[in-house]
Amino acid sequence: MPVSSDIPISSETKAFDVIIIGAGAAGLMCAAAAAARGRKTIVLDHANKMAKKVLMSGGGRCNFTNLYVEPENFLSHNPHFCKSALSRYTQWDFIALVDKYGIDYYEKTHGQLFCKNSSRDIRDLLMQECQSAGAKIQLKCKIIEITQKLNKESGINQYTLETSLGSFTCDSLVIATGGLSIPTMGASGFGYDIAKQFGHNLYPTQPGLTPLTIKQPKLADFAALAGNAIDVEVSTNHASFKEAMLFTHKGISGPAILQISNYWKPGEPLHINLLPNIICSDWLQENIEKRPEINLKTLLATQFSQSVAGFFVQEIGIDCKLKQLDHPQINQTIQFLTQWTIYPSGFEGYKVAEVTLGGVDTSEISSKTFESQLAQGLYFIGEVLDVTGHLGGFNFQWAWASAQAAGQHV
Helix, strand or coil, X not given: CCCCCCCCCCHHHCEEEEEEECCCHHHHXXXXXXXXXXXXXXXXXXXXXXXXXXHHHHHHCCEEEEXXXXXXXXEXXXXXXXXXXXXXXXXXXXXXXXXXXXXXXXXXXXXXEEECCCCHHHHHHHHHHHHHHCCEEECCCCEEEEEEEEECCCCEEEEXXXXXXXXXXEEEEEECCCCCCCHHHCCXXXXXXHHHHCCCCEEEEEEECCCEECCCCHHHHHHHCCCCEXXXXXXXXXXXXXXXXXXXXXXXXXXXXXXXXXXCCCCCCEEEECCCCCCHHHHXXXXXXXXXXXXXXXXXXXXXXXXXXXXXXXXXXXXXXXXXXXXXXXXXXXXXXXXXXXXXXXXXXXXXXXXXXXEECHHXXXXXXXXXXXXXXXXXXXXXXXXXXXXCCHHHHHHHHHHHHHHCCC
């Protein structure tokens, strides 16, 4: 699909109405919306490819939205901020756009929608929307300096961007640079630097939707179980998620752990119900009565793999026939299976985190237009803001919604 990407823009075309920094999901969506309004628009990005995180997301199939988007699916120091944009551009709006391009998709679990074919379908949709609207895309363009100057004739702030491809000017500058997650995809703190340059407060950032690590000596047990997944309900800090947990060579991962990582604080415990789909006390008592001669490990192996069952028996500290369990041992077993408590040592980090928590303080951003309240004509959209969605397509929906909101006003 022919889209301007790495050919330097000629000098006479370097004055734009709108410049968007960041050729990711939010940036491209915003460019298409702005250009469709007749605004002369260009997207600048230092990378050699656009929408890299779109392409790698969802295992290459892009979990592009969720059927059940609610404000409660998002974390922010200002929890009301996301409501306006999400209500004005909903998951149904993006699904309609996907349908318009004839992209096949399917629901995986919990309302998560994935491309049947490839993430490239979503990337191509964004490129085509930009092309149809007349938005330009310029890759391999490094931003060196951004300055702001009041145009006395128009009374509008004008931004000048010094780049590796020369100077660009605009009236509306949109920051769609994303966060710090997955630096191999080109992620950096550049958007935060711009925010600070123009006086914005930033909330501390940390990896979000990331695996958690375990320290030795317990790590050896976890690493030995790497690849084993079990359905759990994991809780911390009044948050709880019921999905799969995966043992890894570094600790624990899987959807349940990625979700809870947004709420977990270092030094605090995780409480894990290992049998979330059954009433553990009834299940254990029934088996004691019906299968008194089997060992506890044998019983656990009906719910978990042999290796995981062996590890849990080791953790409980009991391995005898069911009929030999006394009342304190029964309570001890139930307590472990429903309230296994572990203390992760930390986050695996930005290199594998799907998103970045924290970022630009939304109390200084218009929830209607996404314009800075400190600098006229400066906009922030997507992950660079202090808004983070749960796992399952919510962060893409935030990208679409915030981009559309800004695109209607830049």
